[in-house]
Amino acid sequence: MSIIIKHWRSTGLPSNFNLRIWRLHSTNADVAAKKGEEEEEFRVLDILKKRDRVQRRVARRNDVQPDRAERMAPDQNWGNVWPGPKTFHPSSVPLPLHQGYVPKGQAPPGKKANAELMKIPNFLHLTPPVIKAQCEAIKQFCTEWPKQLNSEEAIETHYPVEIISSDYCHASPTIRNPLSRIVTLRVKLSTLNLDKHSRDKFLRLVGDRYDEQTDLVTITADRCPVKKQNLEYVDYLLTACYHESLNVEEWEKDKTEDDMEYYDWHKNASKKSLVQWFLRTNNEVCDLNDDDYVQYDVSQIPNAEGYEKAVSSLMNDGESEETVNNYAIAVRKLLGVPEKKIVT
Amino acid sequence: MLTRNWRILSRQYSQAVTFRTNESSPQQHNEKQTGLFYTLNQDTCKSLFSNGGFPKSFLKQTKTFTETAIMIRQPALDLINCIKSTNFDAPVIRYVLYGEKGSGKSLTMAHMIHYAHEDGYLILHVPWVSEWLRRVPRHKEMSNSQTHEGFVDLPLDAAAWLIHFKTQNQALLKAGELKVSEEYVWSKREKTEVGAPLSELVEHGITRVKYACDVIYALVREIKTLSNKKQCKTFVAVDGFNSFFYPLTRLNTPTKRKVKPEEVTLTTTFLELTKNDWTNGVILLSADQLAVPDDHQESYFPRYLLRKKGFEHLDPFVPIEVGRYTEKEFLSCASYYRDRLWLRGPPETEIELKFTSASNPYKFMEQCAPL
Numbered sequence: 001m002s003i004i005i006k007h008w009r010s011t012g013l014p015s016n017f018n019l020r021i022w023r024l025h026s027t028n029a030d031v032a033a034k035k036g037e038e039e040e041e042f043r044v045l046d047i048l049k050k051r052d053r054v055q056r057r058v059a060r061r062n063d064v065q066p067d068r069a070e071r072m073a074p075d076q077n078w079g080n081v082w083p084g085p086k087t088f089h090p091s092s093v094p095l096p097l098h099q100g101y102v103p104k105g106q107a108p109p110g111k112k113a114n115a116e117l118m119k120i121p122n123f124l125h126l127t128p129p130v131i132k133a134q135c136e137a138i139k140q141f142c143t144e145w146p147k148q149l150n151s152e153e154a155i156e157t158h159y160p161v162e163i164i165s166s167d168y169c170h171a172s173p174t175i176r177n178p179l180s181r182i183v184t185l186r187v188k189l190s191t192l193n194l195d196k197h198s199r200d201k202f203l204r205l206v207g208d209r210y211d212e213q214t215d216l217v218t219i220t221a222d223r224c225p226v227k228k229q230n231l232e233y234v235d236y237l238l239t240a241c242y243h244e245s246l247n248v249e250e251w252e253k254d255k256t257e258d259d260m261e262y263y264d265w266h267k268n269a270s271k272k273s274l275v276q277w278f279l280r281t282n283n284e285v286c287d288l289n290d291d292d293y294v295q296y297d298v299s300q301i302p303n304a305e306g307y308e309k310a311v312s313s314l315m316n317d318g319e320s321e322e323t324v325n326n327y328a329i330a331v332r333k334l335l336g337v338p339e340k341k342i343v344t
Numbered sequence: 345m346l347t348r349n350w351r352i353l354s355r356q357y358s359q360a361v362t363f364r365t366n367e368s369s370p371q372q373h374n375e376k377q378t379g380l381f382y383t384l385n386q387d388t389c390k391s392l393f394s395n396g397g398f399p400k401s402f403l404k405q406t407k408t409f410t411e412t413a414i415m416i417r418q419p420a421l422d423l424i425n426c427i428k429s430t431n432f433d434a435p436v437i438r439y440v441l442y443g444e445k446g447s448g449k450s451l452t453m454a455h456m457i458h459y460a461h462e463d464g465y466l467i468l469h470v471p472w473v474s475e476w477l478r479r480v481p482r483h484k485e486m487s488n489s490q491t492h493e494g495f496v497d498l499p500l501d502a503a504a505w506l507i508h509f510k511t512q513n514q515a516l517l518k519a520g521e522l523k524v525s526e527e528y529v530w531s532k533r534e535k536t537e538v539g540a541p542l543s544e545l546v547e548h549g550i551t552r553v554k555y556a557c558d559v560i561y562a563l564v565r566e567i568k569t570l571s572n573k574k575q576c577k578t579f580v581a582v583d584g585f586n587s588f589f590y591p592l593t594r595l596n597t598p599t600k601r602k603v604k605p606e607e608v609t610l611t612t613t614f615l616e617l618t619k620n621d622w623t624n625g626v627i628l629l630s631a632d633q634l635a636v637p638d639d640h641q642e643s644y645f646p647r648y649l650l651r652k653k654g655f656e657h658l659d660p661f662v663p664i665e666v667g668r669y670t671e672k673e674f675l676s677c678a679s680y681y682r683d684r685l686w687l688r689g690p691p692e693t694e695i696e697l698k699f700t701s702a703s704n705p706y707k708f709m710e711q712c713a714p715l
Contacts, residue, residue: 268656270656270660273656274659277660280621281434281435311659314647315647319647320645324645324647324663324665328662328663328664331661331662331663332426332662334660335437337430337437338426338429340422341375341421
């Protein structure tokens, strides 16, 4: 608009016209002010502001119905009142509920206008009779439980693989929970029917996923975004490990004594030192090679069997008070040292 | 004054029966004296342990108590019993002491050294292997071995050990019956001839520190042959033996290379000594958690501490556990501490101390200190 004004000015028209143009675009307030100017009147100083004081409204009585909760029959069908999950509503719940934090000694606020009660999820739609009724309704779609699977053992033998996954139910904008993708597979190692070699190889492949005490192999997958994918992946892992452990590779023949999964006394230094010791006690010259030591018959050495057992158990079962004591007893017998006296 | 003396005397007399034994010769110790203290003669103590052999805290305690009293405990009696019935024609038997920290392995060893000394053994005692391999003072003397390629010598430590050996076996060395069987040529002008007394060899190592490690190597070989010939019987005691088998030592070569224990000449020497390819001797070793760094102290059992290599080296050995105090030993020790005024206060403190120290000898001693 200002551009137009400038234009008019440059033409040099009389200022009256210019003013009129201004008027055309002025606000209504200006018009009102002009009106006031015309009917001039003194303002009255109203000190007590009597004129502004609003007259007190007379409370109008309206007939409020009593709360719905108070009108409910005690033997009503609750499932109809609260059929599905929803936020708490005080008038629909005929219970004297209180919820909220208060200083000590006071009662928590009641159910009406109580935000605390509305915040928390409720299970008012899942009362036992309702669940029962719903189960009854679903029953027509179920099949009968197989009679052979009457015990835990039976289930374990027929279905050795156990799949564990979690579903999450919560009140948030999305019903997806990323944790529900995780799938765990559990299987007893004994049900795989592996032989000595493949069992050892399988254990090396699964590493710390095997629990010796329970004999369970636990494989967990969470790398795929969806549960189904993880489930398939877990299946694949078990299958791959199983078949790989059945294979015997060429390089497995290079296994040395350090790679052994158990302690074989006959192939170890312990037997060698025992044989050397025995030959020395008999003043014989020992010029045996390694194979001779492995082949050497220990039955001619007195008390060697107990010693062999003690060393093997010390190595295989780990060191403990018991195994070390057994070792001490076996060695004392072998070397002809008197036994330890037990002091009471 | 007189009454005070009388009181002390009577107190000692009244308690002497309960925790002390007058039998100061370990050969005579038997099961009846379990838990009793016997006092070491000052002179023997000086000759046997003046260069180490007692733990530091015990050494301090002997100073405080003005006497060296060792408790006769079951492991030592067991060992004495074993040694007495050993067939000395068979290869040497190796005994390994093991047990928790502070349970008295070193003191059991000291007791056994006293026994060996009394019994006329030639003693080869290494007070603490970690002193060589793990303790690095500012000026640790190290040099490359002249005779063994790629090996490291610890000449000062070796010489110190030779002095220790000399003081421990003064009587036997002075007798001069032990002769060198081979000729050793150290340099152009120095050599030890066949038939020279063993003390000359030792003396050479002490005066010519450069050759100390080689002297020890020669000495060990000589002693092995002497024992085989039954000219002497030998008692080997090595405390903290498992330190030889920890993969690394704290030593560095001048080129900042970490030294492995098997690269130290002393290690090879003592591993050679602890093999069972000789007779007429006793080998007593100890596997101690304190001899290795913190990361390998999870268990006190011998296989764990000795590692695979050490176990295979020693196998078959006789493991001997040195445990905590039994009821009887604890009471005897408590009354000994009361006698020495190390422990005072009402008698109920002992019950409490037994729980707080879990009957561990070292902890018990420590906890009594402020009482």
